[in-house]
Amino acid sequence: MKNNTKYIIILFSLTFITNQVSAAEVKISPVNQTVTQGDIFNLNVSIDPSGTETAGVQLNVEFNNSMLSLNNVIEGEFFKQTGASTLFNKVILNNSGVTSISVYSAILGPYKVSTPGTFLTINVTATGSQGQAGIYLSNVNIVDPAGNYITVNVINGSVNIDRFSSTLPLVRYINGTVLDSVTKASIIGVNIFTNTSISTTTDASGFYSLAVPYGTYDLTAEFDPKYYSNSTTISTTSSAVVMQDIELVKKPTGTITGIVTHN
Numbered sequence: 302m303k304n305n306t307k308y309i310i311i312l313f314s315l316t317f318i319t320n321q322v323s324a325a326e327v328k329i330s331p332v333n334q335t336v337t338q339g340d341i342f343n344l345n346v347s348i349d350p351s352g353t354e355t356a357g358v359q360l361n362v363e364f365n366n367s368m369l370s371l372n373n374v375i376e377g378e379f380f381k382q383t384g385a386s387t388l389f390n391k392v393i394l395n396n397s398g399v400t401s402i403s404v405y406s407a408i409l410g411p412y413k414v415s416t417p418g419t420f421l422t423i424n425v426t427a428t429g430s431q432g433q434a435g436i437y438l439s440n441v442n443i444v445d446p447a448g449n450y451i452t453v454n455v456i457n458g459s460v461n462i463d464r465f466s467s468t469l470p471l472v473r474y475i476n477g478t479v480l481d482s483v484t485k486a487s488i489i490g491v492n493i494f495t496n497t498s499i500s501t502t503t504d505a506s507g508f509y510s511l512a513v514p515y516g517t518y519d520l521t522a523e524f525d526p527k528y529y530s531n532s533t534t535i536s537t538t539s540s541a542v543v544m545q546d547i548e549l550v551k552k553p554t555g556t557i558t559g560i561v562t563h564n
Contacts, residue, residue, distance in 0.1 A: 323351035323352070323353070324351065324451075324452040324453060324454040325348060325349065325350045325351055325353060325355065325443050325451050325452065325453050325454070326348070326349040326351065326453075326454050326456065327346065327347075327348050327358075327360065327420070327438060327441050327443070327453055327454070327455050327456070328346070328347055328438075328455070328456030328457075328458070329344060329345070329346060329436050329438065329456065329457055329458025330344070330345040330346070330347045330419075330458070331344075331458065332456060332457075332458045332459070333458060333459050333460075333461070334460055334461070335460075335461040335462075335463055336427045336460060336461070336462060336463065337427065337462070337463050337464065338427055338428070338429065338430050338431070338462055338463075338464050338541050338542065339426070339427065339473070339474055339541035339542045340426070340427045341372065341424065341425070341426050341427075341474075341510065342424075342425055342427070343422050343423065343424055343425070344422070344423045344425055344436060344458065344460075345377070345419045345420075345421070345422050345423075346360070346362070346377075346404075346419070346420045346421050346422075346423070346438065347377075347379075347417065347418065347419050347420060348379055348417065348418060348419075348420045348443070349417040350414065350415050350416070350417070350443070350451070352415050353415060353445065353451055354413040354414070354415050354445050354446055355413060355414050355415065355443055355444070355445060355451065356407060356408050356412070356413050356414075356444060356445060356446040357405070357406070357407035357408070357443070357444045358379075358380075358405065358406055358407075358420060358441075358442070358443050358444075359403070359404070359405040359440070359441075359442045360403075360404055360405075360438050360439070360440060360441040360442070361401050361402065361403050361404075361438070361439045361440045361441075362401065362402050362404065362423065362436065362437075362438060363400060363401045363435075363436070363437040363438075363439055364400060364401070364434065364435075364436055364437075365400070365429075365434040365435065366400050367428075367429060368427070368428060368429030368432060368434040368460075368462060369425050369426070369427060369428060369429070369434050369436075369460065370425065370426045370428045370476065370542075370544055371402065371423055371424070371425055372424040372425060372426055372476065372506070372508045372510070373423070373424040373504065373505070373506045373508055374392040374402065374404065374421060374422075374423055374424075374506070375421060375422045375423075375424070376389040376406060376420075376421055377418060377419030377420050377421050377422055378418050378419060379406075379414065379417075379418035379419055379420045380406055380407075380408050380414060380418075380420075382414050382416060382418055383408075383412050383413075383414060385408045385409060385410055385412035386408075386409045386410065387406050387407065387408055387409060388405075388406065388407045388409055389405075389406040390403075390404060390405050390406070392404060392506075401439075403440075404421055406420070406421075411446070413445070413446045424508075425460075426474070426476055426510075426542060426544075427460065427462045427542075428542045428544060429462045430462070430464050431462055431463065431464045432461075432462055433459050433460070433461050433462070434459065434460045434462065435457060435458070435459045436457060436458040436459060436460065437457045438455050438457060441453050441455055471514060471515060472512050472513070472514065473512075473513055473514070473515060473537035473540070473541055473542070473543065474510055474511065474512055474513070474537075474541065474542045474543070475510070475511040475513060475518070475520065475535055475537065475543050475545055476508070476509065476510045476511075476542060476543070476544055476545070477508070477509060477544055477545040477546045477547060478503070478506070478507045478508050478509070478546050478547075479491045479493070479503050479507045479509065479522050479524075479546070479547045479548075479549060480507065480546060480547070480548050480549070481548070481549065481551065482548040482549060482550045482551070483551070486507075487503070487506055487507025487508075488503060488507050488524060488528070488549060489503055489504070489505055489507060490502055490503060490524070491503040491507070491509070491522050491523065491524045491528075491549070492522070492523045492524065493509045493511065493520065493521070493522050493523075493547075494520075494521055494523070495511065495513065495518040495519060495520055495521075496518060496519040497513075497518065499511055499512075499513055499518075513537060514537075515537060515538060516536075516537060516538070517534065517535070517536045517537075517538065518534070518535050518536075518537070519532055519533075519534055519535075520532065520533050520534070520535045520545065520547075522547045522549060524549060526552065527551060527552060528549040528550060528551050528552060529549065529550045529551075529552060530549075531547055531548065531549055531550070533545065533547070
């Protein structure tokens with residue numbers, strides 16, 4: 302009887318060990334990097350599910366908006382490894398007073414992934430002059446195809462902003478996002494230009510970046526025929542990176558009706 306009991310305990314222990322699932326790892330990559338004020342660079346949020354079947358992810362990315370400005374958030378290939386379509390929320394970026402963004406994605410259909418990949422890529426500008434800025438992941442939730450939560454191990458990251466010289470670089474940057482004045486939604490394809498003919502257009506997140514020499518500029522955002530143009534004066538004499546979000550007012554629309562008669 303004692304031997305039978307011993308065998309049952311051993312069998313139970315082996316079954317318990319076999320059924321244990323390793324925690325999925327969610328981390329900022331690279332975990333630490335050094336950049337210079339004004340640099341534009343990418344940070345990845347990568348996921349290693351440790352072989353566990355995964356179907357959905359939700360998380361927050363927290364950052365120091367006095368040192369970092371988020372330019373764009375792009376979905377990675379993690380959930381697309383099987384060729385499946387995904388539901389990925391479009392993050393509207395407005396760095397004014399914002400210190401956190403919420404991101405979620407899920408596979409559409411009877412698909413799942415269990416191998417590592419990049420969940421999302423964040424394009425960032427180092428706006429601070431010098432110091433360390435942390436990038437933190439919070440409220441991280443991963444679910445399997447049945448909707449069950451998976452244990453998660455989170456690894457945060459940091460960015461060291463260096464300023465090698467007290468002399469500002471000759472090339473400065475004017476960065477920002479163009480927004481609808483009412484809905485605050487980003488506007489794609491807006492023409493951004495200066496009085497010196499330096500120009501660009503906003504990307505899929507409404508973000509723009511102009512590389513300009515030292516000086517003062519009249520900056521104009523124009524998106525005909527839907528919006529009125531908006532102009533402002535920007536100086537790059539005291540900073541390597543100037544953040545300037547622009548709001549556009551939509552032109553009123555209406556319907557003209559009448560009757561055409563013939564005399």
